[in-house]
Amino acid sequence: MAGNKSLEAAVRAKxxxxxxxxTDIEKELRHYKQHFRDKTILCNFTI
Numbered sequence: 212m213a214g215n216k217s218l219e220a221a222v223r224a225k226x227x228x229x230x231x232x233x234t235d236i237e238k239e240l241r242h243y244k245q246h247f248r249d250k251t252i253l254c255n256f257t258i
Contacts, residue, residue: 240247
């Protein structure tokens with residue numbers, strides 16, 4: 212399978228990681244403002 216070769220190569224090269232940018236999170240959360248009102252949000256991240 213051709214798809215598996217590229218996946219295996221990415222695993223070996225460790226190039227399959229990505230990180231969500233804070234600006235992208237902020238843009239998306241604006242759509243859900245009413246759902247988060249008066250809520251506490253715990254985020255698991257490392258600085």
